[in-house]
Amino acid sequence: MEKLTAPKTAVVLCGVTLDNPVIPASGTFGYGYEFAGLYDINELGTFSFKGTTREPRFGNPTPRIAECTAGMINAVGLQNPGVRAVKETELPRLREVFRKPVMANISGFSTDDYVFTAAELDGEPQIGWFEINISCPNVHGGGMSFGTDPDAAASVVSAVRRVTKKPLIAKLSPNVTDVTVIAKACEAAGADGISLINTLLGMRVDLRKRKPVIANATGGFSGPAIFPVALRMVFQTAKAVKIPVVGMGGVSSAEDVIEMMMCGATAVEIGAANLVDPYASLRIVRELPEVLSRLGVKDINEIIGAALS
Amino acid sequence: MKQGLFEITENRRIADNVYLIRLNGDTSAVERPGQFVNIRLSGFYLRRPLSVCNLENKTLTLIYKTVGAGTLALSRLAPGTALDVLTGLGNGYDLSASGPSPLLIGGGAGVPPLYWLCRELVARGAKPSVVLGFNTAGDVFGENEFRRLCGNGVTVVTVDGSAGKKGFVTDHLPSGYSYFYTCGPEPMLRAVFNAAATSGQFSFEERMGCGFGACMGCSCLTVTGSKRICREGPVLRKEEIIWKN
Incomplete structure (x- = not known):
């Protein structure tokens, strides 16, 4: 009789092995220890x-949050203590509760900002990957403006490429006509x-006040409502590039993770x-x-991109 | 913080658009007055943060105003319904600062957390006085409960004068208090800030994503730096407040 064994869940993301493909997304997990107080984040x-920037940032005025049907809008605006505090305070604290490589999400308002932040963090042994956020919709003069233009996206990626040998993952915005154009530009510029x-x-309006709920008027819409849109874009991108794709957007269950991996994701981020x-x-x-067992999957790597052809 | 399932044992209207709900479950994470819980509601994506009005015998009492579809849905849930609740959120009031005769100032939906605070202060031997402000007579709740704790030390104020004294809470602050604690709408908090004769503590409200410090959705600037209303708040000391605008 064949022995029942648990399916293999390990995947390799840009040369670094993950025990499983589940990754809490930037901005929903702080620097880890709110959650480390609840469970073993290992x-x-x-x-x-x-998302970490060169200088400390308070972010946008409040209200920064609005509820939607099956989702939410946030306009936090990259509040973070700045790269030096992350290096000197957050990462030493993280080491006490997390022994795996962590993904460093970095953001900026100029190419120099990204380069500075990446260079500051490059010597941190716990950082396994840089996730270059060129897609924040909540800041002006940076963030998403890099991620909606293929040349700007490529210039940020290639500039950061010069200051670190760690794997670079470009985090892209869905607020574009054709995300594959940006993805291919990042790939050509050296993204891993x-x-x-x-x-x-997105946005919401307060009916009583006749004004937007969010102080900044607009913000970033996330949650289960966006899952089909995210899935479609992961599918398109995985077909367009040869480098690994990390899928995210409204993922709320193991089934969602599997669905995204079938559309070409090597790993999956969980946000809202x-x-x-x-x-x-x-x-x-x-x-x-x-869930993998139920679907007859013995190794999760079998399903990556299964729905692509 | 703790996540747990709580059973509704009571859920009834106590004033216009105001409901009292009692929840039974593991309350071990609830430490002090001024903290809040965050309730998941079927059909709504974000949880609803509600301040703790009382904690007795593993039963949480919350009082909430139906301000939107979520709280309206909550008001329609029958006893016996199970709710997913995050408990023990926020810093709560620091009772050690009260002195012998603290003043408690509540406005509308900001009244509830002051009840447990009042009970605890009385239990510690303090003699609190209480000013409760509402818009109109139909909004008034809690007067008898506070009178049982503080007797004649309770003043009810309505803006239109239809119950208690007419005016705003700041028109009827007693004298001779040692310290104050307040919770209510922001215009009231600002008025209290300007009118108060002593130091005190303010409980703030903000739209929250998570309620436990992860999303940075409810941050505010204070004299001592940025604070999360859900984590380092909702209670701030008078000396550290920076008003918006």
């Missing part, structure tokens, strides 16, 4: 830490991977779900083997 594949999608630009259920990522990690 059960995760890894996580992408809060593509992650997508960042949030969709962490905010409504602090145990969401852990639950997905734990449910994944059982």
Whole structure:
């Protein structure tokens, strides 16, 4: 009789092995320790830490949050303590609770900003990948403006490429006509991977006040409502590039993870779900083997890109 | 913080658009007055943060105003319904600062957290006085409960004068208090800030994503740097507040 064995869930992302493909997304997991107080975050594949910039940032005025049907809008605006504090305070604290390579999400307002931040963090042994955020919809004069133009996206990627040998994953915006054009530009500029999608630009209006709910008027829409859009863009991108794709956007269950991997994702980030259920990522990690078994999958690598052809 | 399933044991209207709900479950993470819980509701994506009005015998009492579709849906849930609740959120009030005769100032939906605070202060031997502000008589709740704790030390104020004294809470602040604690709409908090004779603590409201410090959705600037209303708040000391605008 054949012995029942748990399906293999390890994947290799840009040369670094993950025990499983589940990655809490940047901006929904801080620098890890809010969640480390709840469960052992070493059960995760890894996580992408809060978008970090050259200087400390308070972010946008409040309200920064609006609820939507099956989702939410945020306009936090890259609040973070700045790269030096991340290096001197956040990463030493993280080392006490997390022993795996972490994904460093970095952002900026100029190419120099990205280069500075990456160079500052390059010597940190715990950083396994840089996720270059060229897709933040909530800041002016940077962020998403790099991710909506193929030449600007390529220039950021190639400039960061020169200051680090760590794998570079370009995080792309869905707020473009054809995401594959940007993805291919990043690939040509030296990116080792593509992650997508960042949030969709959206808004809500307070009917009593007759004004936008969000102080900044617009913000980034995330949550289960965007999952089909994210899936479509992961599918298109995985077909267009040869480098690994990290899928995200509305993922809330092990089934969603599998669906995204079938569309070509090597790993999958979990965003808004962490905010409504602090145990969401852990639950997905734990449910994944059982759902894979039910589908007759012995090694998760079998399903990556299964729906592409 | 703890996530747990709580059973509704009671959910009834106590004033116009104001409901009292009692929840039974593991309350071990709830530490002090001024903290809040965050309730998941079927059909709504984000949780609803509600301040704790009372904690007795593993039963949480919350009082909430139906301000939108979510709280309206909550008001329609029957006893016996199970709710997914995050408990023990926020810093809560620091009771050690109260002195012998603290003043508690509540406005509308900001009244509830002051009840548990008042109970705890009385239990510690303090003699609180209480000013409760509402818009109109139909909005008033909690007066008898506070009177049981503080007797004649309770003043009810309505803007239109249809119950209690007419005016704003700041028109009827007693004298001789040692410290104050307040919770209510922001215009009231600002008025209290300007009118108060002593130091005190303010409980703030903000639209939240997660309620436990992960999303940075509810950050505010203070004298001592950026704070998350859900984590380092919702209670801020008078000396650290920087008003928006």
